[in-house]
Amino acid sequence: MATMRAVDIQGGVGDATKLFINDQSPVPELKDGELLVKVKAFGLNRMDLMQRQGMYPLPPQAPKTLGVEFSGTVEKVSGDVGDFKVNDAVFGLAYGGAYAEYIAVNAKMCIHKPKEVSWVQAAGIPEVWITATQALWTVGRFKPGMRVLIHAGASGVGIAAVQLAKHAGAAAVYVTAGSDEKIKFCVEQLGADAGFNYKTQNFAEEIMKATENKGVDLIVDPVGQTHFQKDIDCAARDGAIVVLAMMSGPVAKEVNIGPILFKRLRIEGTTLRSRDLEYQRALRDKVVEEALPGIVDGSLKVFVDKVFDWTDIIEAHKHMESNDSQGKIICTTNYYKEE
Template identity: 75%
Template sequence: MRAVDIKGGTGNANALFIDENAPVPTPGDGELLVRVKAFGLNRMDVMQREGKYMLPPQAPKTLGVEFSGVVESLGEGAPDFKIGDEVFGLAYGGAYAEYIAVSGKMCIHKPKELSWEQAAGVPETWITATQALWSVGGFKPGDRVLIHAGASGVGIAAIQLAKAHGAAAVYTTASSQEKIDFCVKELGATAGFNYKTQDFGEEILKATDGKGVDLIIDPVGQSHLQKDVNCAAKDGRIVLLAMMSGAVVKELNLAQILFKRLRIEGSTLRSRDLEYQQALRDKVVAEVLTGMESGSFKVFVEKVFSWKDIVDAHKLMESNETRGKIICIVD
């Protein structure tokens, strides 16, 4: 089969190429072999390509964790699926290819209302948003929520989920007024702040009459954390999903963490065991799928590429200029 590979094992976007002679994976117990129609790009793919991402031991070297496609064959004991089913799902890796072997526990039947491109952009982002809000963040109706990188795939999902499940207010940050307008006018966020030109911590306190926010979802890290602490409410929770601005915080006011009784927790998804991931998949099926079928939850795709243009797709990801998912069609 054909699969995307990296010249020299790691490198910049120009090192990506399509290997014409990659081995077709064999589905194991409980797995499906899926002929991939489309796959979604994520920032972890860029980090993995650069050699900066610690892969879980069960991950293949081929990039990509989310996909849509058609079931080609079944391993022993694969539940709930048959050959020819249209599915989308989350894998430990291997989605940048014509075929992927993946656990049936992490696949979902594709609704007819979703295109192949939209379905390929759902698994990583909506499962991560679900994990951040509920499993880690303890979200409950009436919470005031701050979601950083609001125009990212996870941000788009989290804003819609928090709003739909009774958040008292949903604030967000982004790098441009265009992205802020998108989050407020199209996603329904309460307000947005440009972290490049505004102190979002001060702005949040103004917007909440000094109360602050109950839950913060932060994939940015170093540059945002002290401001997160500044605008967190008493007994607030800060969920760290990534370190886009860096991993080392040189100064942090511990007194605020202590006296506000804050909980700061880091979380990953790809390294979790299958049972943990399956519980999140089941929540997405229960809480999200009907909304996608009805159109109340929207999947935003920034741009669709042929996977033959994978270099350009990765360069667009690195530009930080996107609103929503970047998707590649396997043609």
């Protein structure tokens, strides 16, 4: 059996110090329609932290190896893989397995890497830009002229969502974040119209002031409990709240649901990793349509907070846990410098 190096967890679950590179991991076997990709770089996501701790329910098709987004070159193909061929530069989204030298991934979830996009940038695109696209269009039903509120504006998904909404014609884009530095970044670097520090400001009150009491038409919320009542308070009539995650917890107590009725609000939760292949393929195509041209010409930017060598995976996870990052955290493998 062919082996490779891949990030593993001592004991199966644990804190960041339990991560190590296992040089006896099996190279994944291909199924029909899959590519074997030699990984040059992979992106970190909060689901990786939860999975490492044993707190993330994996879809049945996911391997135990962490990581859902990557960039690299096609090493091998199996069956009908469309226009992909060996040695193609690609990036993509997988159900898991990206923290490794090789990953098996369905061709429907891969994208040809433009030469204008670096390996590091490409590894930071799939999860967050697909999630942002899903939240805005598929679930949020975004249309030009809408007023949009993006929570965790300096996160990977937030950075993508702010830029996409502005690029697609939002009337105004507002953000929240947990520091004035992050608010400044969102306004000055991403083009948000205004931002509010949820630790020092009541963002619902500030949103209502900024919109002359109209509220916002679409809210993208990965925070959950602490923000939910304020979301309801500052949503506009016929507005939508898209719940992506529950970083502050799942239980919102003593919520006034009256405005949900009177404002005719639509509240919808959504996930990505557990979705079937065709759903994810449609989102991939939407990213290629809505985001990739802007990323190539520079009008949309992939912000990378820090790049780690994958042998420093413990430090990379600790950095994500610190909540100090603004943009993607990327790890590069030993194949990164190969031409």
